[in-house]
Amino acid sequence: xxxxxxxxxxxxxPYLVKHLKEEQGMEVYVTxxxxxxxxMDCSGIYNLDILExxxxxxxxxxxxxxxxxxxxxxxxxxxxxxxxxxTIDVNIKGCVNLLDGIRQLDYKPRVLLxxxxxxxxxxxxxxxxxxxxxxLRPGNIYAATKSCQNMLGKIYSxxxxxxxxxxxxxxxxGPNQTPVFVVADxxxxxxxxxxxxxxxxxYVGNLSARRDFTDVRDVVRAYAMLVKDGKRGExxxxxxxxxxxxxxxxxxxxxxxDKDIEVRVDESKLRPVDVPIIEPDITKIRETVGWExxxxxETTLKETLEYWRRETKINP
Numbered sequence: 023x024x025x026x027x028x029x030x031x032x033x034x035x036p037y038l039v040k041h042l043k044e045e046q047g048m049e050v051y052v053t054x055x056x057x058x059x060x061x062m063d064c065s066g067i068y069n070l071d072i073l074e075x076x077x078x079x080x081x082x083x084x085x086x087x088x089x090x091x092x093x094x095x096x097x098x099x100x101x102x103x104x105x106x107x108x109t110i111d112v113n114i115k116g117c118v119n120l121l122d123g124i125r126q127l128d129y130k131p132r133v134l135l136x137x138x139x140x141x142x143x144x145x146x147x148x149x150x151x152x153x154x155x156x157x158l159r160p161g162n163i164y165a166a167t168k169s170c171q172n173m174l175g176k177i178y179s180x181x182x183x184x185x186x187x188x189x190x191x192x193x194x195x196g197p198n199q200t201p202v203f204v205v206a207d208x209x210x211x212x213x214x215x216x217x218x219x220x221x222x223x224x225y226v227g228n229l230s231a232r233r234d235f236t237d238v239r240d241v242v243r244a245y246a247m248l249v250k251d252g253k254r255g256e257x258x259x260x261x262x263x264x265x266x267x268x269x270x271x272x273x274x275x276x277x278x279x280d281k282d283i284e285v286r287v288d289e290s291k292l293r294p295v296d297v298p299i300i301e302p303d304i305t306k307i308r309e310t311v312g313w314e315x316x317x318x319x320e321t322t323l324k325e326t327l328e329y330w331r332r333e334t335k336i337n338p
Contacts (some may be wrong), residue, residue, distance in 0.1 A: 025050045027042075028072065073115055089134070228291075248311055263301070
């Protein structure tokens with residue numbers, strides 16, 4: 023079976039490719055942007071401008087995948103505030119191009135569109151844990167584009183009888199994640215302090231927000247299970263099912279170090295709007311494909327910190 027991972031140059035891509043190849047025995051093809059450099063063990067790596075429909079259609083016809091995973095996205099909430107136009111182009115126009123390219127094929131591959139728990143946005147009292155048919159009230163530009171992607175997936179599935187499924191993935195973490203995301207940011211700052219590359223101060227944003235954190239290896243396992251056995255036109259939450267305050271995440275990471283570290287608020291890390299709590303109900307994915315998160319949060323935090331300890335030593 024052939025799998026095409028669209029947007030394999032990000033954090034999740036290498037983990038997904040490794041899982042599909044080694045655990046699922048698939049023939050895996052990957053796309054990247056022209057500026058990215060990828061070195062991974064797969065059947066083929068292709069440059070793709072997802073904003074060019076002709077390129078998308080040509081590649082789909084060349085590979086003819088059985089499964090398509092759409093990972094290509096501008097995925098930073100913070101950056102979406104700074105560059106909303108690019109976020110809209112990549113996350114909405116890019117998705118339409120992919121769906122339209124797939125629609126024009128003479129067969130119907132199984133397609134998984136990767137969305138975000140951020141789509142739920144402003145959660146009202148009594149709505150947590152959040153079920154998939156909860157009202158969407160996106161609170162930032164990134165979340166709005168992902169909500170639109172989800173609706174587009176449902177429309178294409180219904181209107182063209184396409185085999186499209188959608189996920190709303192909550193915060194996924196692990197080694198090799200860019201420090202624009204909170205856990206990697208904290209771990210890198212601690213590693214920099216330990217290696218004498220920074221003063222013993224860690225700079226933070228809003229610590230009161232509560233988020234659901236899942237190991238990226240559990241997340242890609244969920245993706246593989248859903249693309250094979252998920253139901254067409256349906257959306258699935260992917261997360262641990264338990265929100266944790268950013269304050270607790272920080273305390274756990276700092277506790278893994280023997281350094282005396284001061285915490286200071288950095289105004290530049292505060293978002294214009296920050297949703298207090300986002301926590302998923304994962305009953306639907308559990309009952310549909312039998313997926314459960316397996317890797318403990320503490321294990322992921324330790325492994326992420328160890329990754330940054332190695333990286334800061336290599337690149338002082």
